[in-house]
Amino acid sequence: MKTIDAGVLTVGYLDDGPGDGWPVLLSHGFPYDVHAYDEVVPRLTARGARVVRPYLRGFGPTRFRSAGTARSGQQAALGSDLVALLDALRWETAIVAGYDWGGLASCVATALWPERIAGLVSMASYDILDIDRLRHAHDPALEHVIWYQHLFQTERGRECLAASRRDLCRMLWRQWSPSWRPDEATFARSAASFDNPDFVDVVVHAYRHSFGLASGDPAYEDLEKRLAGRPPITVPAVTLDGTQDPLKPGGTADHAEMFTxxxxxxxxxxxxxxxxxxxxxxxxxILTVREWLHAADRT
Incomplete structure (x- = not known):
């Protein structure tokens, strides 16, 4: 594990593959961590990739550099963190890929800074939050699935997450992946990241802000306004759905118009x-996006 100062964070990250390999940035979700990619990485490094897996803000060894920085989990902050990491690594561009929070961060970075992103892989397609839409109700079946988001709107929810983070997160793993049964060691390896001292604050703020019920960090206000305009994704992209994912019933194929x-x-x-x-x-x-880029370079 390595650390690097990047923007407002000191980021902990794993770095695999040749130093001069083609760059890939893999971002994890909530409530997971970098180990979600343990079996993805060897498939990429075998094809010449250099793969960096950062722990997102509030997870694992990543820390805020200043006690005065807001412990925000808003989408503009997550996307900004990825671009700051590209700067710190001195990568002009990279393929970015992620799911859940990591997919959100990757989409935000791609939409706002397309010149820094060579290509995108995103689970749930155009995963930028429409906060105006999230102020209003979904179908009751989906509201039932996102019970944890409703819980986090209350101080009772903050207390529950703080006191029972492993039990709560284990429950989400089981509910969201109905046919996958990892052993306890697999869960424990990622659950160690939830002990970060900022985990609860960042998670609670993320979901309160996404519902339009918490103010954002003023440092990201202009970026949030741009995201509210639903900027398109203008780089080559492969998007993914899990057909058994209860958070995305019916999938996200209808997002195709957001990719130009x-x-x-x-x-x-x-x-x-x-x-x-x-x-x-x-x-x-990811390899498909790489092949597209390589083919374009040859023409």
Missing amino acids: ARHEHRAVEVGHNLPQEAPAAFADA
Whole structure:
């Protein structure tokens, strides 16, 4: 594990593959961590990739550099963190890939800074939050699935997450991936990241802000306004759905209009934690984007 100062964070990250390999940035979700990609990474490094897996803000060894920085989990902050990490690594561009929070961060970075992103792999397609829409109700079946988001709107929810983070997160793993049964050691390896001292604050703020019920960090206000305009994704992208993912009933193939460059959508018979449940499929999506870019370079 390495650390690097990047923007407002000191980021902990794993770095695999040749130092001069083609760059890939893999971002994990909530409540997971970098180990979601343990079986994806060897498939990429075998093809010459240098793969960096950062612990997102509030997870694992990543820390805020200043006690005065807001412990925000808003989408503009997550996307900004990825671009700050590209700067710190001195990568002009990279393929970015992620799911859940990591997919959100990757989409935000791609939409706002397309010149820094060579290509995108995103589970749940155009995963930028429409906060105005989230102020209003969904179908009751989906509201039932996102019970944890409603819980986190209350101080009772903050207390529950703080006191029972492993039990709560284990429950989400089981509910979101109905046909995947990891052993306890697999869960424990990622659950160690939930002991970060900022985990509860960042998670609670993320979901309160996404519901329009908490103010954002003023540092990201202009970026949030741009995201509210639903900027398109203008780089080559492969998007993914888990057909058993209860958070995305019916999938996200209808997001295709938000992608203006070469784009392919794929459905995989797994739940929400796609890179850990189907690592070959996730790696293949990244390799497909790489092949598109390589072909474009030759023409």
